[in-house]
Amino acid sequence: MPSRLPSPRRLLLTLLAAIAPLAMAQDYPSKPVKLIVPFPPxxxxxxxxxxxxxxxxxQLRQPFIVDNKPGASGNIGAExxxxxxxxxxxLLVGSAxxxxxxxxLYAKPPFDPEKAFxxxxxxxxxxxxxxxxxxxPARSVQDLIALAxxxxGKVSFGxxxxxxxxxxxxxxxxxxAGIQMLHVxxxxxxxxxxxxxxGQIDMVFDTSPTAVPFVKSGKLRALAVTSAQRSPLLPDVPTMREAGLPNFEVVTWTGIAAPAGTPPAVVGALNAAIKKALGGELGRQLAETSLIPVGDTPQAFKAFIHQDAQNYARLVKSANITPQ
Incomplete structure (x- = not known):
């Protein structure tokens, strides 16, 4: 019995479906792109x-417009x-x-980030x-611990x-440190x-790009940095390890994602464009604010998110944080 071959029309449709994402990537972007930041400016x-x-x-000859949509710990903009x-x-530019x-942290989260993006x-x-x-009155980490x-429960942190x-x-x-403070x-x-x-609160673990200018201007006092090495922008400020907590190291991160279902060719085009930017002036600008450029692949970032989510799950449990 002779085999049934696909009709020319079906072959054409299959071919068009296969090349459409590639054509989209070649034309991308053809209009302004929104970068949603789920926090205030x-x-x-x-x-x-x-x-x-x-x-x-x-680089891409189209406007990339930052749109701040704060609220619900970033969930409003992310959703x-x-x-x-x-x-x-x-696109979403978000934090860990x-x-x-x-x-x-939410009893009924509005979305699953590992599936939504x-x-x-x-x-x-x-x-x-x-x-x-x-x-x-705290001039060192040990001073702050003694105050707490x-x-x-009286010393406050924002x-x-x-x-x-x-x-x-x-x-x-x-x-x-074996202390308890008030969360604001x-x-x-x-x-x-x-x-x-x-003076409404007593301390903050702030991100280095925003904290450093205030420290240099004398509007804030830096007691320590959370990385394993001292910051080149604050060479006289000790690490938390040097300040007496030998197991303390916390480094946070910022990443970018698209809605789930975005064509892989478009994701790849964006990844390539950002990697190119990080290798040039953008990378230098970020380093000048004490940020460390990463520039990984979409696959590596996906695996990293999954691992970090597991780390946070353990931390939420150990800190006895009740989901809202």
């Missing part, structure tokens, strides 16, 4: 997005991207909290800086949100820093 994620948008606009068309024109931690790249790693007001032990990198840095600090969550890192400088 002024924080480190916002800084990365704005530098990245400027670089991609120059907006998750529900956007999977065409590469609405959005991509890895929040799913363990197509990872593009982990853009940068960054240490945090433990900062206090310039008139704080003398007033259990964070960008519940489950943010600042929050988890402080939870690790409290566990290793904000809707972003910038308002937390504002209240810190105003």
């Amino acid at each position: 002024g924080g480190s994620v916002d800084l990365v997005a704005r530098l990245l948008g400027k670089s991609l606009q120059e 907006f991207v998750a529900k956007s068309p999977a065409d590469g024109y609405t 909290g959005v991509f890895a931690a929040n799913q363990h 197509a990872p593009i790249m982990r853009i940068v790693d960054q240490p945090n800086v433990l900062v206090v007001p310039p008139d704080s 032990k003398a007033q259990p 964070t960008a949100s519940v489950g943010s990198a600042q929050h988890f840095s402080t939870e690790i600090f409290m566990q290793q 969550p904000y809707k972003g890192g910038a308002p937390a820093l504002s209240d810190l400088m105003g």
Whole structure:
């Protein structure tokens, strides 16, 4: 019995379906691209997005517009991207909290980040800086620990949100130092820093790009950095290990993703463009603010998110954080 061959029309449709994503990638971008930042302006994620948008606009000849959509620890902006068309024109520039931690902090999370997004790249790693007001009685990490032990639950710390990198840095600090402090969550890192400088709260583990200028201007005092090595921008500031906590090292990160279902060719084109930018002026600009360019592949970033999510799950449990 002779085999049945596909009709010419079916062959044409199959061919068109196969080449459509490639053609889309070749034409991409053909209109403005939105970079959704799920936090207020002024924080480190916002800084990365704005530098990245400027670089991609120059390289790809289309506007890359930063759109801040803060709230719910980053979930509002992230959910907006998750529900956007999977065409590469609405992207999420987010933190470890959005991509890895929040799913363990909410009893009914609005989306599963490992299913809702197509990872593009982990853009940068960054240490945090433990900062206090310039008139704080704490002039060292050990001073701060002594204050907290003398007033259990009274010394306050600010964070960008519940489950943010600042929050988890402080939870690790409290566990290793054997202290308990009062958590004051904000809707972003910038308002937390504002209240810190105003004396409304006592300390913040802030991201280095936003903390360093205030430290250099004398508006804040840096007690330690959370990386394994000292920051070249703050060479006189010890690491947390040097300050008496030998097991303390926390480095957070910022990455970019598209809605799930975005054509792999578009994801690949974006990854290649960002990698090229990191190898040039963008990489230098980020390094000047103490950010460490990464530039991994979509596959590596996906695996990294999965591993970090497991790490956060263990930390949420050990810190006895109750999902909201």
